[in-house]
Structure formats: C-alpha cells, structure tokens
Amino acid sequence: MTEMTVPWQKTLASWWESYVRRFWGRDEETDYHVRLKVAHTARVRNIARQLMHPRELPAQELALVDVAALLHDVGRFPQYWQYRTFRDLLSVDHADLGAKTLDEEGVWQWLPPEAAVVLRQAVVWHNKRALPPEAAGAAWLPAQVVRDADKLDIFDMLTTDKEYRMPPTDGISQAGGVSEEIADMVAAGRLGLPAQVKTAADQQAFRISWVYDLNTVEAVRYVDRAGFLPLMLAALPEGEAKVRIGQAVEACVKRRLATEA
Numbered sequence: 015m016t017e018m019t020v021p022w023q024k025t026l027a028s029w030w031e032s033y034v035r036r037f038w039g040r041d042e043e044t045d046y047h048v049r050l051k052v053a054h055t056a057r058v059r060n061i062a063r064q065l066m067h068p069r070e071l072p073a074q075e076l077a078l079v080d081v082a083a084l085l086h087d088v089g090r091f092p093q094y095w096q097y098r099t100f101r102d103l104l105s106v107d108h109a110d111l112g113a114k115t116l117d118e119e120g121v122w123q124w125l126p127p128e129a130a131v132v133l134r135q136a137v138v139w140h141n142k143r144a145l146p147p148e149a150a151g152a153a154w155l156p157a158q159v160v161r162d163a164d165k166l167d168i169f170d171m172l173t174t175d176k177e178y179r180m181p182p183t184d185g186i187s188q189a190g191g192v193s194e195e196i197a198d199m200v201a202a203g204r205l206g207l208p209a210q211v212k213t214a215a216d217q218q219a220f221r222i223s224w225v226y227d228l229n230t231v232e233a234v235r236y237v238d239r240a241g242f243l244p245l246m247l248a249a250l251p252e253g254e255a256k257v258r259i260g261q262a263v264e265a266c267v268k269r270r271l272a273t274e275a
C-alpha cells in the first residue's frame with residue numbers, strides 16, 4: 015500500500031473509502047462492478063507509484079500523483095449505479111461525472127488550491143483522447159502519470175492469466191480481423207479512433223496504439239519490461255495488419271528507450 019506522508023492525502027483516502035462504501039450492497043451485479051473498479055484503482059495507484067519511484071520526488075508531488083490515481087475513476091461508481099454500464103458512449107462521460115461528484119462532495123476544501131486545480135484536471139482529462147497542449151508542463155505531472163498508469167493497467171488486464179483479465183466488451187464481435195482503416199492508422203504511428211472499432215481485433219489494435227500516447231519514459235520502460243507488446247500482438251489475427259502494426263509499435267518503443275534519458 016502507498017505510504018501516506020502528506021495530511022490531505024490521508025483525508026482524501028479516507029473520504030474515498032467511505033464514498034465507495036455507499037455503492038456496496040444493492041445487488042450482486044452492482045457489487046461485482048464496484049469490486050472491479052476498487053481493484054483497478056488500487057492497481058493504478060500501485061503502477062503510478064512504481065513509475066515515479068526512480069524520480070525521487072518530494073512527498074507533496076508524490077502525494078498529488080497518488081491522489082490523482084485514487085480519484086481518477088470516482089465517476090465509475092455513480093455511472094454504474096445510474097446506468098448499469100461502464101460504456102461512456104451508452105451513458106455519460108465518467109471522468110466529467112467524477113469531477114462533478116468531487117465538486118459536490120466538497121473534497122477540494124481539504125487541499126491547497128493549486129493542488130485542487132491539478133487534481134480536478136487530472137480526473138477530467140484521464141479518459142479524453144489526448145491531453146490538451148497546456149498539460150505538457152511539469153505542473154501537470156499527475157494528469158500525465160494517471161493516463162499512463164491507467165493504460166498500463168489495461169495492458170496488464172489484456173495479457174494476464176490472473177482473475178482480473180479483461181473480459182470481452184458487450185456488443186463487440188469476436189469474429190473478424192483488423193480493418194484496413196485502423197491498421198493503416200496504427201502502422202503509421204497514430205492512435206486509432208474509437209469509431210473504427212468494429213471487431214475485437216480492431217479493439218485490440220486500438221488499445222495497442224495507446225503505446226504512442228505514453229507521457230513518461232518510465233511507462234515506456236514498464237511496457238518493455240513487462241513484455242506487453244509481444245503478448246498483445248500475439249492476440250491479433252495472423253496477417254499483414256498484425257505484422258505492420260507490430261513493426262510500428264515496436265519501433266516506437268525502441269526509439270523512445272534509445273532517445274529519452
């Protein structure tokens with residue numbers, strides 16, 4: 015578990031515990047989905063801490079990254095409660111709902127004002143297609159790291175044999191290959207588009223393309239060390255698309271490992 019050395023870090027962590035408790039006990043289906051997000055949140059915190067470990071950051075900055083990871087999916091709980099799905103397209107943007115929930119809960123009053131601004135944006139931005147250009151600076155590190163840790167947890171879910179392995183998404187066909195459209199994008203070094211995802215193979219290619227959107231070199235190293243790419247690529251159907259995508263993403267990781275200190 016994360017060591018907590020900053021007072022507001024403890025306050026937010028105990029708020030989160032009691033907040034989540036409200037969503038337990040409605041029915042089995044809800045409990046199951048609450049459990050998924052509690053476990054995901056714990057893993058994302060853990061990954062975020064691992065990513066930042068080599069930087070030896072001051073306690074305040076580490077606390078910001080940790081609390082961003084803790085809060086990022088706060089919107090998942092009311093989303094499932096109200097809509098019985100985690101699919102934003104069928105319900106609500108869970109990041110925006112999370113920020114709104116945090117506003118209503120009055121959590122920002124426990125934080126220094128600058129910390130509140132950074133954390134609120136980290137929540138709002140965590141699921142958006144890209145971070146806005148203004149989020150590139152060091153002040154927005156928590157937003158950058160949470161996006162990376164969230165993606166790394168999904169890579170882990172896609173490749174693990176453990177019980178948290180990613181289940182198939184409702185409404186996405188297991189049959190069929192990678193479409194030409196998405197293969198071209200990913201082979202060209204670009205993020206896929208959610209609208210291009212028609213089959214499970216498209217979805218896999220789309221998720222593999224997230225490798226292009228890692229903010230920190232520590233996250234690229236994590237991908238490399240964990241061996242996520244070969245495992246994720248192995249799940250693509252055999253063919254030309256698989257080869258092209260594999261070459262492009264592997265080259266991207268190699269280049270970043272070679273050029274970034």
Ligand SMILES: [Fe+2]
Binds near residue numbers: 086108141
């Ligand atoms: Fe999320």
